[in-house]
Amino acid sequence: MGGWVVKSSMAYGAEAVAPAKIGEQSWRVKEYTSSGNDQALQISLDLVDELRDEASTRAERYRACMNKAYNDRVKPRTFQVGDLVLRKSDILKSVGKLDPKWEGPYKVIEIVKMGAYRLQHSDGKILPRPWNMANLKKFYA
Structure with missing residues (x-):
């Protein structure tokens, strides 16, 4: 609940109120004074940097957790x-329903950069451009 209050106060400038509690007067409404409100607003403005830092830290922790979860499943x-x-x-071309999904085999002759490979056909002809590893799979002969 505390995280939701921080998010709503940063987005809307005030804490969220449940719809069931709108009709009844809360302690905050009963004890409202203009000078007290101005002082509370000044305090919340002083704390807004800390709220931003806390939200940024939480977002960074979430991103790190998501990256770890994703990278644990990736097989290099x-x-x-x-x-x-x-x-x-x-x-390179559209493939019909009964056409083969894979072509080859090709021989890897050069690693252009990480994940890109230059290929050679079995008859010795070199393919004109490098291929990404996402479009290749190992051939077991």
């Missing part, structure tokens, strides 16, 4: 020079 894949791979066939 790399290919070495000389590996045989298959290439997705729907990248």
